[in-house]
Amino acid sequence: MTDAPLKLFNSLTRELETFTPVHPGEARVYTCGPTVYNYPHIGNMRAYVFADILGRTLSHKGLKLTHVINITDVGHLTDDADEGEDKMEKMAAEKAQSIWDIARHYTEAYWEDVKALNIRQPAKWSVATDYIEEMLEFATSIADKHCYELASGLYFDVSTIEDYGRLARAVTEEGEGRIDTVEGKRNAADFAIWRKTPPGEKRQMEWDSPWGPGAPGWHLECSVMGEKLLGFPFDIHTGGIDHREIHHPNEIAQNQAFCGCGGLETPRNSGANIWMHNNFLVERSGKMSKSSGEFLRLQLVIDKGYHPLAYRMMCLQAHYRSELEFSWEGLEAALTRLKRIVMAVGRLSDAPSGGAIDHPKFAPALEKFEAAISDDLNTPIALTALEDALATKKVDQGIKRAVVEHMDMVLGLNLFGLSREDLRLRPVNAQISENEIEDALERRKAARADKDFATSDAIRDELAAKGVEVMDGDPLGWEWKL
Ligand code: AMP
Ligand code: ZN
Numbered sequence: 001m002t003d004a005p006l007k008l009f010n011s012l013t014r015e016l017e018t019f020t021p022v023h024p025g026e027a028r029v030y031t032c033g034p035t036v037y038n039y040p041h042i043g044n045m046r047a048y049v050f051a052d053i054l055g056r057t058l059s060h061k062g063l064k065l066t067h068v069i070n071i072t073d074v075g076h077l078t079d080d081a082d083e084g085e086d087k088m089e090k091m092a093a094e095k096a097q098s099i100w101d102i103a104r105h106y107t108e109a110y111w112e113d114v115k116a117l118n119i120r121q122p123a124k125w126s127v128a129t130d131y132i133e134e135m136l137e138f139a140t141s142i143a144d145k146h147c148y149e150l151a152s153g154l155y156f157d158v159s160t161i162e163d164y165g166r167l168a169r170a171v172t173e174e175g176e177g178r179i180d181t182v183e184g185k186r187n188a189a190d191f192a193i194w195r196k197t198p199p200g201e202k203r204q205m206e207w208d209s210p211w212g213p214g215a216p217g218w219h220l221e222c223s224v225m226g227e228k229l230l231g232f233p234f235d236i237h238t239g240g241i242d243h244r245e246i247h248h249p250n251e252i253a254q255n256q257a258f259c260g261c262g263g264l265e266t267p268r269n270s271g272a273n274i275w276m277h278n279n280f281l282v283e284r285s286g287k288m289s290k291s292s293g294e295f296l297r298l299q300l301v302i303d304k305g306y307h308p309l310a311y312r313m314m315c316l317q318a319h320y321r322s323e324l325e326f327s328w329e330g331l332e333a334a335l336t337r338l339k340r341i342v343m344a345v346g347r348l349s350d351a352p353s354g355g356a357i358d359h360p361k362f363a364p365a366l367e368k369f370e371a372a373i374s375d376d377l378n379t380p381i382a383l384t385a386l387e388d389a390l391a392t393k394k395v396d397q398g399i400k401r402a403v404v405e406h407m408d409m410v411l412g413l414n415l416f417g418l419s420r421e422d423l424r425l426r427p428v429n430a431q432i433s434e435n436e437i438e439d440a441l442e443r444r445k446a447a448r449a450d451k452d453f454a455t456s457d458a459i460r461d462e463l464a465a466k467g468v469e470v471m472d473g474d475p476l477g478w479e480w481k482l
Contacts, residue, residue: 162263
């Protein structure tokens with residue numbers, strides 16, 4: 001491990017804790033993945049940029065990382081508690097397609113976003129429907145002591161374990177504030193771990209079980225895949241902050257039941273030593289949504305001409321535990337910052353890579369970087385350390401290059417893979433090609449050299465009519481902007 005001890009905020013204890021691996025030299029991380037009933041919005045993708053920074057930091061600290069991200073293709077209802085329809089079934093009905101086709105399509109779309117944001121591939125993408133047998137075993141093993149059967153399913157009785165809802169803090173055994181319509185539940189916070197198919201119906205996705213044909217509950221899926229793939233207790237469980245309220249308290253309750261563990265004064269009884277949650281990306285008008293307003297998909301960002309890594313930059317400029325407000329102006333500012341960094345990196349591209357990075361000139365920037373990233377993944381400060389390194393004067397360019405590479409392994413901005421041109425604003429609906437713009441600018445340059453300002457102005461106006469702004473004297477050296 002590198003010097004500074006890694007401190008992470010544990011939502012379970014609400015404290016910063018020094019990371020101590022369960023298995024020496026290793027880090028095992030489980031991230032709640034997307035429900036593949038629709039495209040992810042960029043808020044969802046913030047959760048995976050955060051998990052990626054966490055994974056990269058653990059690798060940077062010299063730990064052997066095993067990261068699992070699941071794909072939820074069954075069981076997530078339109079309400080996180082036990083209300084509503086299965087999101088997958090609902091979308092399949094709307095689109096008149098099979099659930100399997102819906103799942104395949106949106107899983108692939110999600111993976112494209114993962115790639116575009118330079119999120120590293122986890123050790124495993126675990127698909128919920130591949131683990132039905134294991135879910136049945138898990139449910140069977142806790143059913144007698146912790147569950148009861150109703151007409152609609154097998155329910156978990158939250159009063160059978162200690163400290164239910166500690167993660168959420170606000171929730172009590174009675175499930176304070178939850179509106180409940182399932183008749184016969186012992187406590188309002190009880191939840192279905194298996195949902196029975198109503199008699200006389202046949203679902204597209206259903207499996208036999210000791211409680212009749214049906215489908216697993218969403219919370220059961222994550223408990224089972226975490227246990228099977230990483231073993232209890234594993235190191236870190238991540239998700240968005242909404243999961244702190246229902247999904248993760250329910251996962252924890254099942255985990256406690258499964259391992260026969262006691263209360264949560266001992267965090268590992270929850271199944272993981274540390275639970276981490278990223279805050280939301282919000283729009284000025286409120287919560288980000290897939291159904292109302294502009295559907296903020298990463299593809300929309302790309303269509304408007306922004307390189308997707310500008311969005312990654314935007315995420316890194318905020319601490320993961322802070323709410324981040326999305327705006328197009330904010331995205332443009334993040335793009336400009338990325339452009340400046342990429343231009344400075346471009347000047348290093350001829351330098352041979354490598355060399356020892358522990359040169360005294362870079363020590364302050366490297367120390368700042370290490371302290372920042374070790375302080376609960378403080379990427380906003382780590383970014384300034386990167387800029388400090390790039391601004392260091394009178395130094396060997398090869399060493400500078402190695403320092404920037406070292407930092408970018410954690411930040412994942414792909415700085416040596418990006419060129420200035422990649423970062424041009426390029427809306428898909430532009431009315432003019434880049435070659436035409438470059439040609440016009442050449443002609444304009446020639447006219448100006450001949451002091452033919454009438455022609456030069458005419459060319460400028462022609463370009464303006466096609467949405468191209470000519471940028472004479474731009475400090476970043478950009479000649480035009482669409
Ligand atoms: P879902 O596909 O709905 O299960 O969500 C995928 C992930 O995105 C989960 O970890 C959510 O907690 C997270 N999430 C949902 N909305 C947002 C948002 N606006 N900002 C950040 N994370 C979010
Ligand atoms: Zn989950």
